[in-house]
Amino acid sequence: MDLRSIGEAFIAWLQGLGIPQGWVLLINWLLGTLIILGFALTLALVLIWLERKLAGRIQDRLGPNRVGPFGLLQPIADALKLLTKEDITPADADRITYNLAPIIAVFHILMMFAVIPFADRVVGANINVGVLYLMAFGALGTMAMLMAGWASRNKYALLGGFRVVAQLFSYEIPIAMVMMIPVLLVGSMNLNEIARGQGSLFGLGWFVWVMPAAFLLYLVAALAEGERAPFDLLEAESEIVAGYNIEYSAMKFAWFYLAFFLNTWILSAVAATLFLGGWQGPFVDRIPALGVVYFFGKTFFMFFLFAWIRATFPRLRIDQMMAFCWKVLVPMSLALLLGAAILVKLGQQLAWPFAVTGGLLFVMNVVVLLVTLSLLGRYTRTLHQQQNKRLFTPELPRL
């Protein structure tokens, strides 16, 4: 059983019917689009239920439990409610921009599903610039938030929009640098190739083993990119009411809400693909259908991690958050990138076996992580001693 061969058999069948090549391609693309989009939208409903249930369980509550078994039908009930609710547009709003913003918000996140490899070559568009493609549509999302914040013509919405864009901006840099590391190790930006490149050691040669610090850094930055706690300043109720989507109601709000959950899932899927081997796993070369199981297992594991963190941690202040990104994460990601590049090049020149290079990469990661943590610890300690109220503003080390 191989999903890819089903698709190829379908194309061959269409060609056998005597349909011209162009139409076969078009039908193929259309079907692929509908399958992935249908999957994404169903997934959103499942994710909303899952996150609420998990948060409830972690915080010793029941979570949704009224509609259907285990509250499984709750998202559907919510969707129906949102569909039929009155939609309030502020009188001062800039109409066209106001209505365009939720559309762009959901558009940019759906577009990312087109390049995620669900199993070997089971991917909407197997393009060579997958990693950059994800960054590109992420950038479009910031535009949607700016539009929403500006068009609502509400001070809180505008402030929230600007804050969240400043946050997404800042955390995009360490994420880009860290995403470059798997690209560098594999020599391709194609997400499927990156997953394939982690097939050593019986399908377990994932990059998380050689670059654990990079993976942790991705995890932290992804929390901020996904606007999730402890980095969910855009919805800091006590400071700016609710963020850029404050003036949105009914279906338009639903689109922002849905985009938020799908964004978390995409970040999980990217983490799974870049660092946890994607569809790679034992026996996947013999039974390709196992790839889907591995991929979803890893992705939902990551999603569970994100939900866990969200349900557990308190929120940071915005100055702490920006300082943490630019003064800790960016230098750390640059150090990891350059260290990986130098070690891999050394390994190539001196023809080291893979195990030696991998071991040295691991040691380098641990060293970078420990240095960062010890510097951080020293500054928080000195700041505590100074009785400073600001817990976290690291300075440059005295050289």
Place this chain on the structure above:
Amino acid sequence: MIAQQYGLVGVFALIAFLFPIVTLAFTWLIRPKRPNPIKQSTYECGIETVGDAWVQFRAQYYLFALIFVVFDLEAIFLFPFAVAFNKVGWFALFEAILFVLMLFFGLIYAWKKGALEWQ
């Protein structure tokens, strides 16, 4: 033809863009519409809005955007280098390190000048 690989992306973009529009149009048909001035007023916790909402922002936001733009460009330069990494020699690696260090000096300058402080 590389462009053909993007056929699905194109079809996908079209449908992913039309789908939310269609749903919004659909809800526009079925939902109740009873607007009144209070409902449509700007939401500020019940307090009357003072002045225009399009207020002036501090330059701090711009400084962050600025540093971001520079590092974003660095990423665009480094991604092709990362792809070609296995095919280039020591000299190229040295060049890339110089490139990164140059911008790292920029970051340190911004740090020293206090551009990274959120006030």
Place this chain on the structure above:
Amino acid sequence: MTVPLSWYLIFATALFSIGFFGVLARRNAIAVLMGVELMLNAVNVNLVAFWRYLTPTDLSGQIFVVFVFAVAAAEAAVGLALMISIYRTRKSINVDELNELKL
């Protein structure tokens, strides 16, 4: 390659002219800068089109566009910072009111 090269060139020319009009006709300095960005994009379209139709096996055309990206971003960053700085002292960024350097 069903699209003739000349179509791309005409498109880029039209885009360049629109940007040119924006640069000359707008009063606001930020709007002028938007016109400049349009012109730079038109140049990029031309570079890529020439690369694709004249030297598709030599990637120099694409590399050149990457450098244009860098120049465009640097220009936008410094230009907009300049405007913010001017706005702070003059409370206006209309180009026909900025005549500090006039004799």
Place this chain on the structure above:
Amino acid sequence: MVGQVLFILVAAITLLMALGAVVAKNLFHAALFLVGVFFGIAVLFILLDAEFLGVAQIVIYIGAIATLIVFAIMLSKNVMGKEAGAYNRNWYAAMAGAVFLFLLLAWLLLKAPFQMVSADVPADAITQIGQGLVGTYVVPFEVASVLLLVALVGAIMLARER
């Protein structure tokens, strides 16, 4: 045939967006039109088989430059007023100049003979771009980093609140 229809559609929409960007009275709307132009040009790059540039265009122009412009619009408050998008007194001369420039350049470009080469783009195009950046074009590559550093330092000097 399909390529031609696609090109005409994308080009027409992009040019309309570009017109919107230079005529919109509200500067924020002009910036949004500009985003549309950038997106259209990214599509054209992909139609021209330059996939790396297509996505890089979105990352740089929409993600960075357009957002920078929006931030700058917000930072200068009365720019958002009604007058902001207005033209100066010489706009009709600018219009004539632009039309003249278009006709002149179009005439020149249509007359110029170009040596067409029909070959496929190499499969490892992105690798070649990377090799070119640190190989043949290593001096511009380093100069670009210096340019970005200088832009960063200069812009921080200018924009900082004192």
